[in-house]
Amino acid sequence: MLPFVALICLRRANHGLYLCILVFVASWITDTFAYFTGYFLGKHKLAPFVSPKKTIEGSIGGTLFAIGGCMGYGALIGTADSAVIPHYLALAVVGLILSIVSQLGDLAASAVKRSYGI
Numbered sequence: 014m015l016p017f018v019a020l021i022c023l024r025r026a027n028h029g030l031y032l033c034i035l036v037f038v039a040s041w042i043t044d045t046f047a048y049f050t051g052y053f054l055g056k057h058k059l060a061p062f063v064s065p066k067k068t069i070e071g072s073i074g075g076t077l078f079a080i081g082g083c084m085g086y087g088a089l090i091g092t093a094d095s096a097v098i099p100h101y102l103a104l105a106v107v108g109l110i111l112s113i114v115s116q117l118g119d120l121a122a123s124a125v126k127r128s129y130g131i
Contacts, residue, residue: 028097031090039111042082043075050074064123076112083108
């Protein structure tokens with residue numbers, strides 16, 4: 014319930030639709046590129062008891078791609094809507110934070126699944 018309320022509050026902010034989309038874009042980029050980076054480069058397990066296939070390399074790769082993706086999204090929105098001026102350092106920090114939160118949420122969901130034997 015709380016994430017839904019936070020999303021509603023974010024939507025009501027100035028340029029809120031762009032910010033809401035950014036949350037989903039960062040999460041999707043993190044998950045997708047963490048998988049591919051981990052698949053091709055992963056050697057060190059991140060949390061083997063919680064999620065045995067997740068790797069440190071995948072986590073780092075997902076985070077780096079999320080940072081780049083958020084900055085790219087800002088550039089795309091900045092060219093599409095002249096009222097939006099992207100601040101790339103802020104977008105990089107937001108990408109970092111969203112990526113970390115996304116991965117922590119994924120690990121928490123995996124922990125719940127493990128505790129119920131799913």
